[in-house]
Amino acid sequence: MLLAYVIATGITTGALYALVAVGLVICYRTTGHINFSHGELFMVGGFLAFTLHVLLGVPYVPSLVLAVLGGGLLGLLSDRLVYRPLISAPATAMVVATVALSFVLRGVARYLWGGQGEYVPFPPIADPSAVMIGPIAVFPQQLVVVASTVLCMALVTLFFRLTRTGKTMKAVAESPRAAYLVGIRVERVYAMTWSLSAALAAVSAVFMAPLTQLTPDIGFGLLLKAFAATILGGLGNMPGAVVGGFVVGIAEAFAAGYISSSVQEVMAFIIIMLVLVLRPTGLFGVKAAREV
Amino acid sequence: MEQLKRILRASVVLAAALGIAASAQAEEGVTDTTIKIGTMGALTGPLAGIIVPQFNGIEIVFEEANAAGGIHGRKIVFVREDDECLPSKGVGAVKKLLYEARPFMIVGGGCSNAAIAQKPEIVAAKVPWVVTAATADALSEPVDPYVYTTMSAAWTEVYGMLQLALDEKKSRIAVVWQPDAWGKARIEPLKEALKKKGVTAIAIEEVAVEPTDLTPTALKLKALNPDAVLMLLYPKAAVPFLRDSMKVGLQPLAIGGSPLVEIDQMAKGAGSVEAVKNVRVIAAAGFGVDDPQVAKWKEKIEKRFGDRFNLYHMFGIAGGQFVVEALKRAGRDLTRERILAVMSTMQMSSDAYAGPLKCTPADHQCHKTLGIFALKDGRVSGVGSTTPTR
Secondary structure, eight states: OOHHHHHHHHHHHHHHHHHHHHHHHHHHHHOOOTTTTTTHHHHHHHHHIIIIIIIIIOOOHHHHHHHHHHHHHHHHHHIIIIIIIGGSSHHHHHHHHHHHHHHHHHHHHHOOOOOOOOOOOOOOSOOSOOETTEEEEEHHHHHHHHHHHHHHHHHHHHHHHOOHHHHHHHHHHHHHOHHHHHTOOHHHHHHHHHHHHHHHHHHHHHHHHHHBBOOOTTTHHHHHHHHHHHHHTTTTTTHHHHHHHHHHHHHHIIIIIIIIIHTTTTTTHHOOOOOOOOHTTTTTOOOOHHHO | OHHHHHHHHHHHHHHHHHHHHHTTTSSBBBOEEEEEEEEESSSSSSHHHHHHHHHHHHHHHHHHHHHTTOOTTTTEEEEEEOTTOOOHHHHHHHIIIIIIIIIIIIOOOOOOOOOHHHHHHHHTOOOOOOEESSOOOOHSSSOOOOEEEOOHHHHHHHHHHHHHHHTOOOOOOOEEEOOHHHHHHHHHHHHHHHHHTTOSSSSEEEEOSSSOHHHHHHHHHHHHOOOOEEEEEOHHHHHHHHHHHHHOOOOEEEEEEEEGGOHHHHHHTOGGGGGGTTTTEEEESOOTTTOGGHHHHHHHHHHHHHHOHHHHHHHHHHHHHHHHHHHHHHHHHHHHHHHHHHHHHHHEOOOTTTSSSOOOOBBOOOOOOOOEEEETTTTTEEEEEOOOOO
């Protein structure tokens, strides 16, 4: 019984990490930068939905749509204010900029939503009663997260394969210079990438907030888990990030179930260290391909 | 001769003026019309959400006293200093407070870690300090002449939690705790309490401070069949624990401390009232946020600061009332020595606590009567009180 629960818990938690990791990967693939403010974009998306749905009483679906739009706009704004001015700067400048942005967003969130208390409960979308799947009980909200991860993955894949914008993003990811030479407006593609990534963070937040609760400081912890997932899957590899998310989630659940609850939280760090030492390119690494 | 007289007259006038000035500035932080009181805690950072409400609670009491004409004609000036609840920043912040703002006394100190680092500075400066929220036993034990606390010390809550479980005839007791400074300040006193009462915990499980899912922990505990779980947790960990415990069918008596007093909010977080049906909370505050006893303060806080009234405001209100009462009793000739003498035998009631605030020269932990709370009809309601002893 414990094993079944551990696997189920790992899958549902892993779906959560995978969803956040996908946003990180989209950014990295196109811009070559890791967005260390991605966790905070997630957090702001969640609080936007909370404000609309809980505080203002807007129905759930319009709240979701508006929060995602708000997240996308925030991504665009971040691009204009932070990323675009640094487009030619060394990579370390972008690291510092995204970390700085994360602090700014956290501070703003504390200012705007800090008075709500230490954490903010977000009502579940689905019936809060657990349902039985075979011998194990699962919350419908957990199934919603798994389903939304699969759906988002499918949509993002289709976006990159079928749409002109997606293809230009892929072209820029392959070679910004070549893309520029064939007439692609690279800066605009970067802006769209930051925006898409932020919108995806908002989607993740809306689905996950009922499971994680919202606090202005929720972003960093989730970023770490998602980062472990992307490292494990291979930086820039989307299916790898999803697999990595599930592996991190399941590893955490196994650690809690069979070793000690206290080990659960350090599993992400252990995974990051092991991957960096044993297989720096991750399970589905694409580093070599980018260097060609 | 005439010149000598003029010099003498001028000297007398100057001496009188200096004397008046000296008497008006008799004590640092006190003028003829004001009393400066300082506080330090997290105004920014992750813990600002629980510290700022405490300060707002203190300030609302001071504002009420000021509106009533002040204390013996002096208005309280409340100065806040940000330490982010970090020991590394705390010492600098309290030095700035002590030597730049120069308050008459300090009221506050929200986090144990920072407060422990700040204590030597405050004691060295011989400034009276009323701790309003930090709970570490080391702040008030052994007794220091300059330090008083209106918050229940860490040992008080854990002894109360265990006593409640034993009073309910529970014998298979498990403990779930979070390994941060707050949790560490409680787990040792709890182990000591278990030992003193001759109880062996069937499990002591450490969980993450901000977990996403605690199903494996709940399953492990379920296998041990506890009839009570003592939760040394903040809501971020307690909510997933209660939610996942309900999911796997583990719902023994679950007893938490002050941070869990907003049981209704935890029910929302867990998505179901069912998850908290067996939760009891031992809290420093004496009343639920919707209790008529604190309705006046709830209205004032929400109107003045726009906060959602909560437990942390009550800690501040009690601390503020304690200080205002002490200042009143100390009289117009206010000195630090005098207020310390007053506080050493202080006994009073606060609007926010279930029992009296009572200090003695040998015991500066002035608050020991804790409220017991449960969720009734969707509201956090007081279901009793307890005064734990060691």
